Amino acid sequence: MANNANDGAFGLEDVPDLPEAPTEQPKYNRDYHRLFVKFMSWLHKRTYTKAARFQPSALAGIQPHHVADYLKWRAYGTTDVDFKDLEQNPTCRSSTLEQDKKAISFYMPIKGATWNGTSGNPTKSDPVNEVVKEVKKAETQHRGKKSCATRDLTETEYRKVVHELYGKGSFESTIRTACMLKQQVHLITRTDDISKLKYSDYKPHPDFPFALSCKVHWSKNISEERQCPDQIILGSMDTDFCAMLGLANYMEASFNYGYGAAGREDAFLFTPESDPKLAPKHCNAAYRNILKAVFLSAPFLAVALIAGVLGSHSIRKFAATLARGMGATADEVDMQGITTGFAIAHNDPQKGKIRLTLKIPYCSGTVDKSRIILWTQ
Numbered sequence: 290m291a292n293n294a295n296d297g298a299f300g301l302e303d304v305p306d307l308p309e310a311p312t313e314q315p316k317y318n319r320d321y322h323r324l325f326v327k328f329m330s331w332l333h334k335r336t337y338t339k340a341a342r343f344q345p346s347a348l349a350g351i352q353p354h355h356v357a358d359y360l361k362w363r364a365y366g367t368t369d370v371d372f373k374d375l376e377q378n379p380t381c382r383s384s385t386l387e388q389d390k391k392a393i394s395f396y397m398p399i400k401g402a403t404w405n406g407t408s409g410n411p412t413k414s415d416p417v418n419e420v421v422k423e424v425k426k427a428e429t430q431h432r433g434k435k436s437c438a439t440r441d442l443t444e445t446e447y448r449k450v451v452h453e454l455y456g457k458g459s460f461e462s463t464i465r466t467a468c469m470l471k472q473q474v475h476l477i478t479r480t481d482d483i484s485k486l487k488y489s490d491y492k493p494h495p496d497f498p499f500a501l502s503c504k505v506h507w508s509k510n511i512s513e514e515r516q517c518p519d520q521i522i523l524g525s526m527d528t529d530f531c532a533m534l535g536l537a538n539y540m541e542a543s544f545n546y547g548y549g550a551a552g553r554e555d556a557f558l559f560t561p562e563s564d565p566k567l568a569p570k571h572c573n574a575a576y577r578n579i580l581k582a583v584f585l586s587a588p589f590l591a592v593a594l595i596a597g598v599l600g601s602h603s604i605r606k607f608a609a610t611l612a613r614g615m616g617a618t619a620d621e622v623d624m625q626g627i628t629t630g631f632a633i634a635h636n637d638p639q640k641g642k643i644r645l646t647l648k649i650p651y652c653s654g655t656v657d658k659s660r661i662i663l664w665t666q
Contacts, residue, residue, distance in 0.1 A: 316396060324392035328359055345398040353404055353414035356393055360386050360420040364433075372423040379433035383424040390417060440597035441606030447474070449592050451529045453583045460546050466579045468539035469559055474608040475532035476505055476520055480601045484573035486558040491536070494521060501533065577601045 323339065330337045332355060358368040364379040364386060371377060394400060394412040404414035411417070427433045442450070454467040473483045485506035494500040501522040525531040548561045559576075562568035577600075583589055584599045593599070613619070 318392075318395055321392035321395045324389050325396050328356075328389065328393055331359055331362065343396070348396060348398055351393075351397070351411050353411040353416045356390070356411050356414075357416035357420050360389060360417065363389060364420070364424050375430075375432065379424045379427050381424075382434055382436060383421055383428060386421050386424060390421065437598060439600040439603045439606070440595065441610050442599065442603045443595065443607070444611070445592055446589070446599075447604075447607055448529050449589050450580070450583050453586060453588060454579075460542065461575065462579050464539050464542050465559060466576060468535040469576055470580075470604065471530065471532045471535040473604055474530065474611075475522060476503065477605060477608040477612065478505060478507075479605055480576055481569065481573050482507055484557075484559060484569040484576065488540075488556055488558055490558070491522075492519075497521070499524070501536075580604075 326337050326339060326341055329341070329343060332351070361368050361370045364370075364381050365377055366380060390412050394410055397410045397412065399409055402409040402413075404411055424433070428436075451467055451470065454470065455463055457463050469480075469483050472478075472486070473480065476482070482505055486503075490504040490506075492502045494502045502519045503522050504519050522532050522536075524533040528534060543558075546561070548556075548559075556563065557568050557572065560568050560572040562571060580601055584593075
């Protein structure tokens with residue numbers, strides 16, 4: 290019998306009760322565990338708390354149809370789904386199902402093997418993949434839940450954010466946040482990457498005396514140190530984009546507000562706190578909150594004419610889009626500026642782009658030094 294999302298039941302009547310064990314679970318992931326507990330609650334028709342732990346013996350009986358039916362229930366509120374019925378629309382996105390699938394896969398006793406009919410990872414099976422595929426197909430047909438993904442900023446919106454920040458009163462909302470914003474665009478990073486920067490991460494570039502070198506603490510998609518060489522930072526004739534000017538203004542003013550821990554090189558750049566775990570988190574939260582306030586302000590909304598959700602990740606998307614428009618390849622942007630960082634700038638009235646040799650960033654401006662090739666658009 291099918292289950293509805295509102296009937297208060299957790300799961301299928303034909304699912305056998307799997308053995309429970311109060312002892313510690315061998316594997317644990319904070320983000321995945323929350324989703325996995327929801328799955329087990331549905332499967333066992335009972336509510337587990339966040340402290341629940343499941344031994345591998347309690348998971349050995351999970352089959353592909355259990356996972357597939359759970360994903361159907363998550364997407365449609367019932368396990369009785371006819372994918373050919375266009376009246377049945379999913380209530381969640383395929384990305385939600387893929388995250389649930391990853392969470393369940395993480396805890397499976399046999400994680401790496403594809404399901405062979407009798408054993409393996411039940412999430413790596415045709416019934417499970419079919420559910421995700423059908424929900425993706427519904428999204429292309431504009432059926433079901435709309436995407437909540439943030440869009441990228443436009444250049445007009447970016448400039449408005451910079452001007453609004455400099456119009457605020459406090460040091461944290463003006464010079465600091467504007468500097469963080471310019472560094473994030475220049476390096477094409479996430480907000481948490483910028484929040485981890487230290488004074489010692491900035492040094493004179495060894496090959497170009499007019500540039501700086503910056504070591505970025507990449508938070509995602511990096512597993513080896515050789516994947517994250519130092520990035521180059523160039524100046525710009527456009528003050529809205531100039532990362533060097535923003536950094537110089539900030540560093541000069543920051544010591545007056547207790548930042549820098551009396552000039553210690555290991556001090557965090559954008560926060561006076563010193564705790565290696567809490568300081569970046571607090572800095573990141575403050576940065577995101579200030580940006581959110583600007584995105585909701587009346588002056589910004591007056592120039593934001595494109596529909597879509599905006600968030601802190603919109604800044605990184607804007608930087609990537611701008612780099613693509615200036616000649617950067619898709620591979621270079623996908624690498625998040627790790628092998629090839631990007632220096633974003635503008636040259637008015639004649640726009641151009643400069644490509645430094647040795648896989649050094651794209652930039653447009655008036656810089657004309659040796660070992661640099663000038664391209665005009």
